[in-house]
Amino acid sequence: MEPVLSALKYFFYRLLTLAITLVGLVTLIFILIRSIPGDPARVLAGMMASEEDVNLIREQLGLNQPIYIQYFIYLKNLFTFNLGVSFRTDSPVINEIMARLPNTLLLAVTSTCLAVILGVPLGVIAASRKGGKLDLLLSTFSIAGISLPIYWLGLILILIFSVEFRLLPAGGSGTPLHLILPTVTIALYLMAFIVKITKASVIDSMEKNYVITAKSKGLSERTILYRHVLKNALIPVVTIVGLQFGALLGGAVITETIFAWPGLGRLIVDSINSRDYPMVQGSIFIFALLYALVNLATDILYTLIDPRVRLK
Amino acid sequence: MRKALNKLAAVAAVVVIVAAALVFLLPQLQPTPTSSTTTSTSTTSTSTTSTTTSSSPPVTQKVLRIAIGIDADTLDPHAQTTTLISNIMSFMTEPLFYYNEKGELIPYLAESYTVSSDGLKVTVVLKKGIKFQDGYPLNATAVKVTFDRLLNPKVKVPSRYLLDALNSTDIIDQYTVRFNLKYPYAPFVRTLTTWYVISPLAYQKLGEENIGKTPINLGTGPLKFKEWVKGDRIVLSRFDGYWGGPVKFEEVVFKIVPEAQTREAMLLSGEVDIVYQPPPADLPKLNNTAGVKLAINPSTRVMTVNINTQRGPLKDVRVRQALNYAIDKNALIKNVLFNLATIADSPVYPAFFGYSPQKVYEYNPEKAKQLLAEAGYPNGFKLTLMVPTGRYLFDRQVGEAIQAYLSKVGITVELYTPDWPTFVQNLLYSNYTSAPWDLCYVGYGMTTPDADAVLYPVFHSSQWAPGKFNTMFYKNERVDKLLDDARREVDEKKRLQMYAEAQSIIWEECPWIFLYFQNFVLAHSDKVHGVVVYPYETFDLRWVYVS
Numbered sequence: 001m002e003p004v005l006s007a008l009k010y011f012f013y014r015l016l017t018l019a020i021t022l023v024g025l026v027t028l029i030f031i032l033i034r035s036i037p038g039d040p041a042r043v044l045a046g047m048m049a050s051e052e053d054v055n056l057i058r059e060q061l062g063l064n065q066p067i068y069i070q071y072f073i074y075l076k077n078l079f080t081f082n083l084g085v086s087f088r089t090d091s092p093v094i095n096e097i098m099a100r101l102p103n104t105l106l107l108a109v110t111s112t113c114l115a116v117i118l119g120v121p122l123g124v125i126a127a128s129r130k131g132g133k134l135d136l137l138l139s140t141f142s143i144a145g146i147s148l149p150i151y152w153l154g155l156i157l158i159l160i161f162s163v164e165f166r167l168l169p170a171g172g173s174g175t176p177l178h179l180i181l182p183t184v185t186i187a188l189y190l191m192a193f194i195v196k197i198t199k200a201s202v203i204d205s206m207e208k209n210y211v212i213t214a215k216s217k218g219l220s221e222r223t224i225l226y227r228h229v230l231k232n233a234l235i236p237v238v239t240i241v242g243l244q245f246g247a248l249l250g251g252a253v254i255t256e257t258i259f260a261w262p263g264l265g266r267l268i269v270d271s272i273n274s275r276d277y278p279m280v281q282g283s284i285f286i287f288a289l290l291y292a293l294v295n296l297a298t299d300i301l302y303t304l305i306d307p308r309v310r311l312k
Numbered sequence: 313m314r315k316a317l318n319k320l321a322a323v324a325a326v327v328v329i330v331a332a333a334l335v336f337l338l339p340q341l342q343p344t345p346t347s348s349t350t351t352s353t354s355t356t357s358t359s360t361t362s363t364t365t366s367s368s369p370p371v372t373q374k375v376l377r378i379a380i381g382i383d384a385d386t387l388d389p390h391a392q393t394t395t396l397i398s399n400i401m402s403f404m405t406e407p408l409f410y411y412n413e414k415g416e417l418i419p420y421l422a423e424s425y426t427v428s429s430d431g432l433k434v435t436v437v438l439k440k441g442i443k444f445q446d447g448y449p450l451n452a453t454a455v456k457v458t459f460d461r462l463l464n465p466k467v468k469v470p471s472r473y474l475l476d477a478l479n480s481t482d483i484i485d486q487y488t489v490r491f492n493l494k495y496p497y498a499p500f501v502r503t504l505t506t507w508y509v510i511s512p513l514a515y516q517k518l519g520e521e522n523i524g525k526t527p528i529n530l531g532t533g534p535l536k537f538k539e540w541v542k543g544d545r546i547v548l549s550r551f552d553g554y555w556g557g558p559v560k561f562e563e564v565v566f567k568i569v570p571e572a573q574t575r576e577a578m579l580l581s582g583e584v585d586i587v588y589q590p591p592p593a594d595l596p597k598l599n600n601t602a603g604v605k606l607a608i609n610p611s612t613r614v615m616t617v618n619i620n621t622q623r624g625p626l627k628d629v630r631v632r633q634a635l636n637y638a639i640d641k642n643a644l645i646k647n648v649l650f651n652l653a654t655i656a657d658s659p660v661y662p663a664f665f666g667y668s669p670q671k672v673y674e675y676n677p678e679k680a681k682q683l684l685a686e687a688g689y690p691n692g693f694k695l696t697l698m699v700p701t702g703r704y705l706f707d708r709q710v711g712e713a714i715q716a717y718l719s720k721v722g723i724t725v726e727l728y729t730p731d732w733p734t735f736v737q738n739l740l741y742s743n744y745t746s747a748p749w750d751l752c753y754v755g756y757g758m759t760t761p762d763a764d765a766v767l768y769p770v771f772h773s774s775q776w777a778p779g780k781f782n783t784m785f786y787k788n789e790r791v792d793k794l795l796d797d798a799r800r801e802v803d804e805k806k807r808l809q810m811y812a813e814a815q816s817i818i819w820e821e822c823p824w825i826f827l828y829f830q831n832f833v834l835a836h837s838d839k840v841h842g843v844v845v846y847p848y849e850t851f852d853l854r855w856v857y858v859s
Binding site: 045046047048056162259 | 393524567570580732734737780
């Protein structure tokens with residue numbers, strides 16, 4: 001009974017802090033997006049429209065009202081989870097986001113999974129063969145993966161697999177084949193970090209006292225590694241993967257642009273560029289919400305790996 | 313036991329979080345109108361309007377695939393602000409007048425027109441026997457409904473300023489419509505190329521709510537709306553009852569691919585048949601690639617550097633002329649623009665009514681320095697040049713080139729590169745003292761093939777910014793008078809004379825650094841035939857087939 005109660009208490013406490021954080025975030029974005037120069041009504045109307053038509057549009061968008069009224073209306077709607085209507089497309093913001101969110105989620109999940117499935121074992125191998133040729137190879141790969149721009153990597157993959165060998169489509173979405181190149185592009189980048197962190201963390205854990213104890217007990221290297229060390233070594237890895245995954249929830253703008261993947265990242269950037277206030281506010285809000293939930297899940301995940309961690 | 317309970321609590325918590333998120337977010341999904349339509353709505357279009365069943369063409373691909381760079385904001389034919397989306401709308405809905413490959417006006421849904429002697433009434437006779445995609449006949453009622461909607465202040469029509477002269481629309485008989493103007497406005501008929509005629513029946517069915525999202529059977533065009541998946545593609549399907557004869561393919565998919573390199577890759581890998589604006593730097597390579605054809609056409613988009621004529625040294629016409637002599641336009645076109653431009657000898661595009669060629673300011677830095685010295689600036693001065701990035705072809709690079717040329721004659725130029733909304737704000741909403749720029753690189757792509765379209769809004773002194781488009785703050789009383797008279801003059805010969813004089817004065821006074829007309833590029837596989845490109849950066853699919 002007790003552990004369930006304390007878990008619930010923790011959960012509600014986290015939700016409360018989340019709600020307060022989100023209101024603060026929305027207020028900040030509200031102010032920021034309005035402080036940069038650029039008039040949404042003029043952007044919508046186009047450069048050649050007359051001033052009267054721009055004013056008409058400004059009125060339709062509700063931008064004529066004093067700013068605190070706009071803010072209160074927005075906040076009031078937010079509490080009923082009404083994110084408003086996009087300036088550009090006249091569609092509800094939530095619909096526009098939901099049309100793209102599954103694509104972003106799909107890409108985030110597959111690339112993170114791929115990166116973890118390949119990266120963690122490689123990191124462990126690099127740690128156990130420290131100093132050897134394999135380690136050197138993997139270290140080089142890590143540095144390359146972190147330094148090479150995704151833009152370049154993506155285009156190279158397109159050149160090889162789409163243009164030269166006609167194996168995979170260069171862009172768009174719809175079939176599993178379309179998912180492969182964008183996933184690989186992102187996964188390669190994530191993997192570089194994961195390999196590095198896993199290796200460092202495993203090496204670090206191997207030098208701890210309890211490992212020396214285990215060794216003196218006569219346990220094999222392998223048993224030590226997989227039964228005792230791995231769980232502890234994974235903690236920083238879980239942190240990194242959690243952060244990466246959370247970031248991917250906001251969309252991977254460059255990848256989405258190169259592969260014409262209809263995701264959230266492009267939506268956010270396009271909305272900022274066209275000063276689509278409700279869209280910017282709404283999509284950043286959803287992104288922050290998802291990110292916070294991922295963080296919460298990660299924290300809870302810790303309790304599964306590390307018995308020392310207790311939810312407070 | 314405790315450990316297990318802990319784990320259970322943890323897993324349960326995660327499940328609850330996800331469930332909560334879904335519960336909160338899903339109900340907010342207001343029902344979206346189905347953004348696709350089955351092709352069975354063509355029940356009424358099997359009428360016998362068009363008897364031309366094309367003799368079986370060579371085996372053609374059924375689906376035409378075109379890669380474009382941007383998505384539409386709305387598919388409302390009257391709310392368009394970008395050339396590309398307006399182009400796509402022109403396949404679904406059509407205007408009364410259109411243009412041919414040279415850019416000259418031709419009747420389209422209209423058959424003929426007459427203008428009253430006082431210039432206040434324009435009467436248009438429609439072609440007979442044309443049907444909309446929903447079966448409604450093209451008649452005067454449809455035209456009136458269209459233009460009443462265009463003038464309705466409750467409807468978002470960003471280009472409404474083009475209809476400023478229109479007072480009302482009258483139905484004279486079934487196929488005759490009369491436009492009543494507020495004042496005589498000679499370019500009126502030419503502005504009719506912008507407005508797409510819609511079916512009153514479809515409009516009523518869709519309502520303002522859906523007309524921009526799912527314009528089903530709205531027009532008379534050869535292609536019907538089928539599907540719009542936001543951020544991914546727009547799909548149109550063949551209208552078999554099209555008055556000009558059905559197109560040779562069944563469907564066209566416009567794939568939205570923001571990255572130019574990816575568009576090019578898709579053409580090379582055979583994923584698409586036509587590509588809109590491939591990366592300009594790759595054009596020489598593409599030209600030599602087997603299986604690829606380039607369609608390079610002139611565009612009416614004139615690129616220029618606006619000069620703030622009320623500021624400091626720029627008040628002196630000799631200084632402004634010096635700026636024009638200081639820049640090697642031919643080298644600019646050849647080296648920075650990969651020859652994708654034609655040097656401008658007038659602010660007006662050659663195919664427009666009223667065009668009058670002037671003598672290009674040749675590259676002469678010595679003369680420039682001489683003029684500057686005469687004006688009292690032998691040591692030059694500092695200027696700020698505002699340039700957008702990614703908006704026009706090589707805009708940033710052109711800005712840097714201009715900076716380099718002007719430095720050679722002693723003028724130090726600082727580049728200012730804001731993002732597009734900021735750029736527009738600075739351009740249109742400053743007055744001549746507050747403008748954060750002295751020079752501004754910008755382009756004007758007028759869609760009305762008439763000199764008035766460029767000259768009046770840009771050079772008339774009543775059109776000074778803020779809020780209007782004379783952003784050079786240029787004023788010349790003779791030019792004002794000529795432009796005022798020419799717009800109301802019904803006699804075309806007299807109009808031509810007035811515009812010729814106006815252009816020669818403007819050319820002499822250099823409120824612009826006159827640059828060039830951009831080119832417009834489409835790339836397609838050599839299996840694609842029949843693509844027609846217009847000088848308005850638009851293309852036509854009516855005669856296209858893929859072998």
